[in-house]
Amino acid sequence: ANAGSNSGRGALIVLEGLDRSGKSSQCARLLSYLEGQGCRAEGWRFPDRGTSVGQMISAYLANESQLDDRTVHLLFSANRWEKRALMESKLLGGTTLIVDRYSYSGVAFSAAKGLDIEWCKAPDVGLIAPDLVIYLDVQPEKAAERGGYGGERYEKIEFQKRVAEHYHSLHDSTWKIVDGSLSMETVEEQLRELATNCIQESQGKPLTNL
Numbered sequence: 001a002n003a004g005s006n007s008g009r010g011a012l013i014v015l016e017g018l019d020r021s022g023k024s025s026q027c028a029r030l031l032s033y034l035e036g037q038g039c040r041a042e043g044w045r046f047p048d049r050g051t052s053v054g055q056m057i058s059a060y061l062a063n064e065s066q067l068d069d070r071t072v073h074l075l076f077s078a079n080r081w082e083k084r085a086l087m088e089s090k091l092l093g094g095t096t097l098i099v100d101r102y103s104y105s106g107v108a109f110s111a112a113k114g115l116d117i118e119w120c121k122a123p124d125v126g127l128i129a130p131d132l133v134i135y136l137d138v139q140p141e142k143a144a145e146r147g148g149y150g151g152e153r154y155e156k157i158e159f160q161k162r163v164a165e166h167y168h169s170l171h172d173s174t175w176k177i178v179d180g181s182l183s184m185e186t187v188e189e190q191l192r193e194l195a196t197n198c199i200q201e202s203q204g205k206p207l208t209n210l
């Protein structure tokens with residue numbers, strides 16, 4: 001299979017997982033593979049800390065500011081909304097987006113604080129729906145061992161365990177679960193295949209919304 005010949009729209013491919021699940025490295029590896037295949041692709045991540053909303057989120061995650069749980073939830077959602085128009089134009093223009101975290105992080109992390117799941121989903125309704133969600137599945141204990149956490153607000157094992165439970169309740173037909181405890185190379189190989197198939201299958205399909 002060749003991911004290079006993209007005549008139609010780009011695919012929206014999201015990677016999800018706990019902190020230290022290996023998402024960010026795998027996103028980078030997948031992106032360079034796709035680019036090497038001649039595929040037009042970009043790497044995105046949420047939260048996008050570069051916007052003014054993103055800076056508020058970043059200060060909150062660094063424990064430099066305190067914000068009400070629902071307020072923070074809506075900021076994360078707003079941070080995705082402020083990128084929606086650009087996301088749509090990139091995808092329609094034929095660029096595939098490899099996105100490190102999306103709405104599922106929004107729901108899993110806020111629900112882990114005890115917020116109602118349906119309430120958590122509501123503000124993201126109308127964002128572009130991914131063509132593929134790859135969940136990098138690692139045990140919270142294993143993730144914590146990987147070089148330790150960086151000290152941001154959510155990087156605590158008990159909290160990550162609750163996040164994992166909520167992630168598992170969100171799986172739908174667009175999700176593929178990849179065992180993130182396998183070697184980097186094995187995971188990388190699985191992601192290449194999933195992404196290549198997704199890019200080909202997405203070309204003729206219209207974009208849909210969450």
Ligand code: DGP
Nearest residue numbers: 019046047076077101105106109110154
């Ligand atoms: P990252 O930059 O991927 O390490 O993400 C920063 C942290 O923010 C990480 O612990 C996951 C969490 N996070 C990401 N997206 C959301 C979201 O939409 N809502 C909440 N509450 N947390 C999120």
Ligand code: NA
Nearest residue numbers: 019020152155
């Ligand atoms: Na993190």
Ligand code: NA
Nearest residue numbers: 020023024100
């Ligand atoms: Na990350």
